[in-house]
Amino acid sequence: MPSDLSGSARAPGGSRLNPASALLCLCMFASGACGIILEYIQASLASMILGNAFEQWAMVIGLMMFWMGFGSLIQAGISRERLVHAFIGIEIALALAGGYSPTLTYLSYGYTSHYSLVLYFFVSVIGILIGLEIPVIIRINNDFSKELSTNLGNILSADYIGSLAGALVYVFILLRFFPITEAAFLTAGMNFFLALVTVIYFTRKQIIHRNIPLLGIMAVTCAAVIFGFMNNRQWQLTNEQSLYDDPIVYSKTSQYQHIVITHFKPLDEIRLFLNGNLQLCSTDEARYHESLVHPAMALARDRSRVLILGGGDGCALREVLKYPDVDAITLVDLDPAMTRLAATHPLLSRLNDHAFDNARVNTLTGSGTLPGDFRQIYQSASDRKRKPVDSWRVADSRHVAEVRVMNLDADKFLEQVKGVWDVIIVDMPDPSTPELTKLYSKQFYLKVRHKLAKDGIASVQSTSPYLARESYLCIGRTLASAGFFILPYHENVPSFGDWGWFLCTRKDWGSAFWQQRIAALEFSVPTRFLTPEVFRRELVFGKGMTQSRHTEINTLLFPVLLSYYNHESWLLE
Structure with a gap:
């Protein structure tokens, strides 16, 4: 210069x-x-x-x-x-x-x-x-x-x-x-x-x-x-x-995640991926969703009000809607693109049996939602008696629950919403990132417990007790630290391997009451895979599968589950 x-x-x-x-x-x-x-x-x-x-x-x-x-x-x-x-x-x-x-x-x-x-x-x-x-x-x-x-x-x-x-x-x-x-x-x-x-x-x-x-x-x-x-x-x-075995029929990045749907026409196999991770496969998703939903629904004393946290694909909602005595379902999923896709995409909507169509759906997004909106929409804990509404009935006069979809963070929702639910189903993606790991923390589970009715039951998706054993057991310890009595169970889902959940209540599962309820368990709705005998078998684990050398629980300030999931899991694949 x-x-x-x-x-x-x-x-x-x-x-x-x-x-x-x-x-x-x-x-x-x-x-x-x-x-x-x-x-x-x-x-x-x-x-x-x-x-x-x-x-x-x-x-x-x-x-x-x-x-x-x-x-x-x-x-x-x-x-x-x-x-x-x-x-x-x-x-x-x-x-x-x-x-x-x-x-x-x-x-x-x-x-x-x-x-x-x-x-x-x-x-x-x-x-x-x-x-x-x-x-x-x-x-x-x-x-x-x-x-x-x-x-x-x-x-x-x-x-x-x-x-x-x-x-x-x-x-x-x-x-x-x-x-x-x-x-x-x-x-x-x-x-x-x-x-x-x-x-x-x-x-x-x-x-x-x-x-x-x-x-x-x-x-x-x-x-x-x-x-x-x-x-x-x-x-x-x-x-x-090149990253997927089957032809991609939908691919889009939303504000929160990358969504991909593949379809293998010879077998009519539909797969949903979020950020490259398989979320469901149509050939065996019934094993997962029926195991997630029906044990809690069948064992609950009352199931008139159900809360689903996650589950934006609508398959858990599909299973809950089978129960004629359910009056109101609240589904909270962060991504409006996911719930919109599940309601409108022909493959996904067919897979979830048009769950978002078969009931009245009111969608509120997080950007315009205030605590006052929740009080207006959700009933208080004391308001237990409700009369059927004609608009909740479809042409065949079959009772269909009122469904409300909330697109906002589940943690924020639990923090602000009023009232309690008889059954809470937590169907979150695996804790692979910090923002997801907080939804498996003691603080989050305390909020879930606070929103669960006195005699209510929660069902929690908890990763694989075989391929991610320390993650699964850490989730169980964290649930127990939040005041839940937990009942672990697992099932083989071919697309994922051995998969696990926890049933959570305020009462000890070892009591005679629960033992009798499990022994006499019956499913009053049609299922494709799950039977009472299969569920009782799911309660049995192999030697050492529920034992861990670790004692830590997952908290917001010490998200140990993130390390377990990303470093001590999936090593057998």
């Missing part, structure tokens, strides 16, 4: 930013926003591919910070005359690496066993490039700023403020409305725009000269980013299909 421009470019008296410094601060603001978004994209990608979001976010952010430090070191090798060209090159490289990294990583995940190396390669490259940005811009701005303190203050504050802006954009816009591959190309477009603005401004000021090769590189980069943005969704579908 020519030294004779430094004095003339400074603002008189240093009272305000001159145009060059203002442009560099804006570039730093935008690059700070892009940098944090690219970090979040890489961390999200690592969580989706490698699992264990808590660890992957920490590892990716830590690794990127390390390489950012390395980038800050190697910038010393860039000569003063080449600083502007270096900044342009950094933004071009970020546009290409940042834009294409999710697509290429996802491609490697589908076709090679070395996808983690590809992922961390891009994490390292992007970290080095981000690390180069800040010192390079500071050095460029040094010729347009009177004081070093002013230079550092302006550039660093722009970077930090930009990082906050980028975090807000990622959380409230990109994460909600765009797939991760598209979010990467949108961010890449901003990096390219920074390079373009820098070229135009400094060329007009004759600080850099017109360079045909550079313009050619800019044109190729622009075309590559636009091409990637236009085709990324199709690439995502093509790459994603």
